[in-house]
Amino acid sequence: MRPAPPGAGDDAGPTSLRPGGRVRAAAGGGILLALPGAAFACALPPSVILTLPTDLYIAGAAITVGVTALMGAAAGRLPRLEARLLIERRILLPRDLTSYASFLVFLGLCLAGLLGVRDPMHNLMTLIFWTGVWVGLPLASLLLGNLWRPLNPWHAPVRIARALLGRTRAAGLSRLGHWPAVAGLFGFAWFMIVSLAPDDPAVLATAALGYWTAIFLAAVLEGEEWVEQGEFLTVFFGLVARVAPFWLETGGGRARLMAGWPGTQVLAMAPLAPSGIAFVTLALAVLSFDGLVGTFWWMALVGENPLEFTGRSAVVLDNTLGLAAAWAATAAAILGALAVGRRLAGRRGGFATGPVMLSFLAIAAGYHAAHYLVTLLTAGQYTLAALNDPLLRGDALLGLPAVYVSLGFLADRGAMGAIFLSQFAAILAAHLLAVLLALHLARRGGAGGGVPGVAHLPLTALMVGYTVMGLWLLSTARVS
Amino acid sequence: MTLSTPFQPTRRSVLGGLAAGGALALSPARFASAQSAAPIRLGFQLHRTGIGAAYGRWYERTTQAALKVLNEAGGINGRPVEVIFEDDGTDPRRGAEVVEKLATQAGCDLIFGALFSHVVVGSAPRAGELKIPYLVCSEGFHVASGTLNRWTLQPGITDVRAQVSSMAPWVTQNLGRKVTMLFPDYAFGHDHRDYFSAALKAQGGEILELVPIPPTETSFTRYFPRIPAATEVLYHVMVGPAVLSFVKELGEFYAGGGRPQIFGFIDSLEAVDTASPGLEFLEGTHFWEGHCRMRQADASEHEDFYRAAVGVDANGASVADARDVSTYAHMFSCWETLFVIRDAMVAAGYQGPADRQRLVEAVEAMTTMPLSREHVQGDKVFNGRTHQVFGHQYISRVEGGKLVRVHATAIEDSLYPDAVDYTAMAF
Numbered sequence: 001m002r003p004a005p006p007g008a009g010d011d012a013g014p015t016s017l018r019p020g021g022r023v024r025a026a027a028g029g030g031i032l033l034a035l036p037g038a039a040f041a042c043a044l045p046p047s048v049i050l051t052l053p054t055d056l057y058i059a060g061a062a063i064t065v066g067v068t069a070l071m072g073a074a075a076g077r078l079p080r081l082e083a084r085l086l087i088e089r090r091i092l093l094p095r096d097l098t099s100y101a102s103f104l105v106f107l108g109l110c111l112a113g114l115l116g117v118r119d120p121m122h123n124l125m126t127l128i129f130w131t132g133v134w135v136g137l138p139l140a141s142l143l144l145g146n147l148w149r150p151l152n153p154w155h156a157p158v159r160i161a162r163a164l165l166g167r168t169r170a171a172g173l174s175r176l177g178h179w180p181a182v183a184g185l186f187g188f189a190w191f192m193i194v195s196l197a198p199d200d201p202a203v204l205a206t207a208a209l210g211y212w213t214a215i216f217l218a219a220v221l222e223g224e225e226w227v228e229q230g231e232f233l234t235v236f237f238g239l240v241a242r243v244a245p246f247w248l249e250t251g252g253g254r255a256r257l258m259a260g261w262p263g264t265q266v267l268a269m270a271p272l273a274p275s276g277i278a279f280v281t282l283a284l285a286v287l288s289f290d291g292l293v294g295t296f297w298w299m300a301l302v303g304e305n306p307l308e309f310t311g312r313s314a315v316v317l318d319n320t321l322g323l324a325a326a327w328a329a330t331a332a333a334i335l336g337a338l339a340v341g342r343r344l345a346g347r348r349g350g351f352a353t354g355p356v357m358l359s360f361l362a363i364a365a366g367y368h369a370a371h372y373l374v375t376l377l378t379a380g381q382y383t384l385a386a387l388n389d390p391l392l393r394g395d396a397l398l399g400l401p402a403v404y405v406s407l408g409f410l411a412d413r414g415a416m417g418a419i420f421l422s423q424f425a426a427i428l429a430a431h432l433l434a435v436l437l438a439l440h441l442a443r444r445g446g447a448g449g450g451v452p453g454v455a456h457l458p459l460t461a462l463m464v465g466y467t468v469m470g471l472w473l474l475s476t477a478r479v480s
Numbered sequence: 481m482t483l484s485t486p487f488q489p490t491r492r493s494v495l496g497g498l499a500a501g502g503a504l505a506l507s508p509a510r511f512a513s514a515q516s517a518a519p520i521r522l523g524f525q526l527h528r529t530g531i532g533a534a535y536g537r538w539y540e541r542t543t544q545a546a547l548k549v550l551n552e553a554g555g556i557n558g559r560p561v562e563v564i565f566e567d568d569g570t571d572p573r574r575g576a577e578v579v580e581k582l583a584t585q586a587g588c589d590l591i592f593g594a595l596f597s598h599v600v601v602g603s604a605p606r607a608g609e610l611k612i613p614y615l616v617c618s619e620g621f622h623v624a625s626g627t628l629n630r631w632t633l634q635p636g637i638t639d640v641r642a643q644v645s646s647m648a649p650w651v652t653q654n655l656g657r658k659v660t661m662l663f664p665d666y667a668f669g670h671d672h673r674d675y676f677s678a679a680l681k682a683q684g685g686e687i688l689e690l691v692p693i694p695p696t697e698t699s700f701t702r703y704f705p706r707i708p709a710a711t712e713v714l715y716h717v718m719v720g721p722a723v724l725s726f727v728k729e730l731g732e733f734y735a736g737g738g739r740p741q742i743f744g745f746i747d748s749l750e751a752v753d754t755a756s757p758g759l760e761f762l763e764g765t766h767f768w769e770g771h772c773r774m775r776q777a778d779a780s781e782h783e784d785f786y787r788a789a790v791g792v793d794a795n796g797a798s799v800a801d802a803r804d805v806s807t808y809a810h811m812f813s814c815w816e817t818l819f820v821i822r823d824a825m826v827a828a829g830y831q832g833p834a835d836r837q838r839l840v841e842a843v844e845a846m847t848t849m850p851l852s853r854e855h856v857q858g859d860k861v862f863n864g865r866t867h868q869v870f871g872h873q874y875i876s877r878v879e880g881g882k883l884v885r886v887h888a889t890a891i892e893d894s895l896y897p898d899a900v901d902y903t904a905m906a907f
Contacts, residue, residue: 045534045751047721050698051728051758118586119540119565121528196574199529199567296696296721305666307695307720309531310598311571404541404791408803411752415803477698477721479531 044307044479048416054475057420058468061428065467069435069460073453078439081267083260086246091255095149099156106153106212113205117392123201124390127383129208130199133233134192135372136380141237142365145247148237154215158224161216171221173230177275180218182282184211184232186327189286193293194319196312235279240365242266242358243433263437266361267444271354280360281331287367289326291473293319294480306479333465334360337458341442345455351442356459359437366430367470370423374410377419381405420475427470431463438463519562520555520830522821523582523591525603530570532596534751538807539593539617539814540565545789546815549853556825564588572602579606579614589833592817593617595810604632611907612833613840615821617813619643619770621671624868626900630907633843633867636817637770637810638860641675642894646873647743647768648679650887655741655766656712657685662703663717665692672717672745698722704733707740716744723748724758731761742766746773746809746876746883753797753805755881762878766886769874770809771857774883786815786856795882812857819854820846837907843867844903861891865901870894 072078113125120126141147162168173180197203215231227234241247242265249256272280292298299306302318312319334357341351382405388398396402409415438459524543527536547563555561564586568575575594582588591607592615594600600618607614608629615633616623621641623634651659659680663669669692677687688708693700698721707714718726726748742765754762773796775787790806791799798804820843828835828842844864851859860871870891876883 044531044720046723046749048724050722051724117565118567119526119528120567122565196571197567197569199569296698300696305695307664308598308666308668309570311530311569311574313571313573404798404800404804405537406798406801406804407537408798408801408805411756411805412803413757477696480533 045411047477048411048413049420049475050477051413052417052420052475054420054471057424058471058475061424061431061467061471062464064428065431065435066460066464068432069439069456069463070453072435072439073456073460078436078443079261081261081264081440083258083264083268085256086259087257089255091250091253093150095250096156096159098150099152099154100160102151103153103157106208110205110209112390113201113208116201118201120199120201121379121382122386122392124383124386125201125205125208126199127379127386129204131376131379131383135376138237138240138365138368139372139376141241142244142369143246145244146237146241148233148241152227152234153212154219154227154231154234155224158216158219158227161220162224165220167220170223170226173218173222173226176230177273178229178235178279179275180230181232181235182275182278184215184230185236185279185282185286186323187211188232189282189289189323190320193286193290193323194312194316196316232279236283239280239283239361240368242269243362243365263362263433266358266437267440269358271352272357273354277335277353277357278331280357280364281334282327283364284334284360284367285323285327285330287364287371288330288469288473289323291367291371291470292326293322294478295473296477296479298322299479306477309479333462337462340458341455344457345452351455351459355441355444356438359434359441362430362433362437363466363470366426366433369430370426370470370474373419373423373426377409378405378407381407423474424471427467427474431467431470435460435463517559519560520557520825521586521588522561522563522818523579523586523588524563524565524593525568525575525578525582525591525599526565526593527570527595527599528565528567530568532570532599535595535807535810536567536570538751538811539595541806542790542811543593543814543818545791546818549789550818550822556822557830561822568594568599568603570596570599572598575599575603576606579603579612580610583607583610583612588612589830590615590821590836590839592821593814595619597622600632601627604628607631611836613836613843615817615843617810617817619810624863624866624899626866626902628867630902630905631840633840635820635843635846635862635867635869636815637813637869638871638873638894639868640671641896642868642870643745643768643770643873644672644675645679645896646889646894647875648676648683648685649893650875650889651713651715651743652680652683652685654887655743657683658688658708658710658712659685659715660689660691660707660711660713660740661687661715661717662691662693662707663715664695664719666695668719669693669717672715676715693718695720698725699729700726701729701733704730709738711740713741713743716742716748718744718748723752724756727761728758734761744768746770750807750809751805753795753803753881754878754883759881763881764878766875766877767883769876769883769885771812772874772876772883772885773805773808774876776885780851780856782851782853782856785853786812790815816849816855816857816860820849823854840907858888859891863898865903866898867902 109125109128112123116123137147191207192198215227218230219227228238229235243262245259245262247258247265249258296306299309302315304310304315335353338351338353338356345351384400385405388400389395394402526540527533543563547561551560564582566578566582568578579591582591590613594603594616595618597618597620600616600620601622604614608631611631614631615635617636619637619640621639622628623632624639661673663672673690680687688711689706691703691706693703744767746767746769775794792806793799796806796808824839824842828838830839846862846864849855849860849862858872860869862869872891873889873894874885875887876885
């Protein structure tokens with residue numbers, strides 16, 4: 001914990017020439033710099049969300065999730081989730097081709113990052129990665145299935161490299177399960193949430209190239225299929241896209257477009273191994289902590305004044321520890337709830353961690369959609385503008401007129417009300433789906449007629465708590 | 481020292497910049513020959529991300545508009561001008577890195593644009609070490625207080641001490657003498673508390689109560705009973721996400737009547753439409769504005785030119801989105817600073833980094849800046865010794881949801897004794 005907010009208690013008189021308040025300057029690692037009292041502090045725009053009755057929404061969602069879980073546990077039958085085939089056809093675009101094209105685009109973006117304009121909101125590397133790959137593509141995948149699969153920039157280059165090298169053997173990396181992806185996700189989360197300049201085009205391009213190269217070399221040694229289990233983006237998309245109501249299945253040169261209730265694919269998955277469980281708990285923690293780190297609550301915890309937040313450089317250690325603690329807390333809460341549920345179920349079983357953990361994929365997917373909705377609406381505009389005029393020459397490649405980016409909706413009560421309602425709907429739907437999936441998966445694990453209702457209580461409490469936290473993160477005062 | 485107005489080059493600059501100046505005079509809209517037409521590169525330290533991002537967006541837009549005007553008028557000394565925007569994350573450590581990067585890697589002639597005080601304080605020493613002119617747009621008293629260095633100047637916006645102090649005479653003469661202050665309990669609020677209290681007392685006014693509010697507070701109802709009933713003027717400077725809640729709860733507190741006069745700083749509602757639902761309580765209250773957001777009936781031609789160039793309508797909102805209200809009270813500083821740079825470079829006959837010291841001396845030599853296309857906020861006086869500009873401040877009243885100017889202070893109202901003479905410091 002740090003001392004009171006900087007500048008607090010300063011009493012420099014108006015005519016005093018001595019420096020007034022003191023700030024803990026980040027440069028130089030905690031050196032106290034003298035700053036004349038004058039602080040520019042009208043940084044944060046007023047928040048419309050804070051004036052909405054969000055408490056009532058949170059209470060309503062919590063009750064809905066809780067009651068649904070209890071009713072579901074008591075019910076004899078659950079809604080069946082089945083897939084059906086919509087269309088079947090020949091594969092038109094081979095994955096090798098799309099992957100290779102994606103790789104070339106990736107290289108182009110890295111060049112733009114290294115050599116293009118320095119303003120992150122005009123550089124396509126920053127915009128395409130943070131808005132497209134990390135926000136837009138996952139959101140689209142929640143509806144249309146795993147869109148990352150054809151765009152994976154490793155698949156084709158690794159196949160080509162292995163063919164050229166004549167390498168067919170594996171090096172044994174597969175024995176590590178998803179652990180390399182867990183490490184990759186933690187590193188990525190640290191880069192995104194904690195590091196000083198994840199938006200800097202050159203920094204991002206350098207990091208992306210370094211990461212791409214590391215995965216490429218590993219996959220050349222092990223085989224292109226290893227990417228599916230060892231690369232964090234591939235694993236992340238592969239998991240959260242299982243929630244989608246539409247998806248593509250490929251095999252034998254044919255593609256089958258399938259449809260089913262959200263989560264149908266989750267029930268068809270094999271139980272998660274320990275490394276998969278670690279990955280899902282970390283993914284949940286990353287999303288939660290990314291929301292938490294900008295709240296007034298967290299700022300107070302780390303001793304920062306949210307109205308004059310020093311900047312990322314002042315909280316590197318706090319946020320690193322916070323990220324790790326968020327993972328530990330998430331894993332402990334979920335595994336603990338499942339363990340207590342197992343104990344309550346006694347000999348009748350159920351609540352095997354591997355299967356039931358899959359239900360949390362719905363929460364990860366819903367929170368991702370809700371948490372990044374505003375990013376999509378704001379940075380998305382910059383992305384469109386940059387695609388329209390990538391070289392800042394006044395081009396209109398997308399046929400869009402040269403318009404200013406408009407963020408007026410952020411101060412509009414109607415628009416922000418609609419956005420919060422959308423986020424509320426995403427969070428509530430995700431948790432209701434998670435409850436339904438947990439009930440299904442628990443029954444599957446139970447011996448004979450499933451698990452007793454009382455055994456569902458810990459997990460139900462956790463789901464309710466998760467609902468409350470997710471909506472609170474979206475509605476509380478924050479600096480970003 | 482040779483004094484000059486920005487538009488009257490010194491003898492030295494005329495000699496130094498003869499060739500380029502001649503080309504400019506003959507063909508003002510054209511750039512000089514290829515030999516000397518390499519662009520002048522100006523680094524802009526942009527709060528693109530971090531807590532300053534809402535300001536950064538408009539600072540960039542204003543600067544781009546000014547740059548276009550500048551280049552269409554012939555650039556500087558016959559050379560086109562480029563602005564390299566570099567994001568500092570509104571973070572002092574990155575700020576220092578950005579200064580270094582712009583100076584050494586991007587080869588910028590100077591750096592300008594920083595707004596947030598802690599970033600300026602964290603970056604200015606590096607600019608001093610690198611001996612590169614660092615022109616800030618931060619409102620901070622840190623420049624004029626003498627804690628920075630010879631290379632750091634603030635010629636485009638007045639400082640908070642001048643702003644706050646100059647409000648007191650009008651407030652006491654028109655709103656009342658018994659004042660209660662509500663302010664966030666940290667340096668920003670303390671500046672208002674201290675500077676305004678002193679100025680108020682000098683006018684024969686009286687502070688009835690000081691009500692500091694913790695920065696993390698998001699509900700304010702429990703603080704309002706501390707406002708004495710005898711209060712004639714309520715002075716508030718609440719800022720941050722909870723400002724709308726503050727206004728709403730203050731309105732509920734005075735729902736039964738008895739509301740005193742209310743005076744605030746537009747910082748609370750910068751980039752927010754004062755006609756928004758929920759802000760009705762502000763009707764009839766007064767605000768300080770650094771630059772009148774709403775187009776006033778007597779707006780100058782320069783004011784209209786500026787609005788059109790930046791793409792801002794008569795309500796201070798983006799022409800592309802009437803809900804997108806600009807940071808109008810502050811962003812003129814980027815515009816004016818860019819033209820100060822031009823005038824100083826012309827005066828110094830600036831050719832390249834070897835002339836950086838002369839450039840600083842040329843800014844120091846500036847005195848008056850007339851209301852013009854270059855100084856759209858109003859005429860100003862620059863104090864070369866303290867590196868700080870002084871200008872008019874505006875007081876507006878909310879009428880029908882719009883901010884209508886009721887008073888413009890004289891420049892003299894905001895002057896205070898020099899705290900430093902930077903011109904006596906070594907480069």
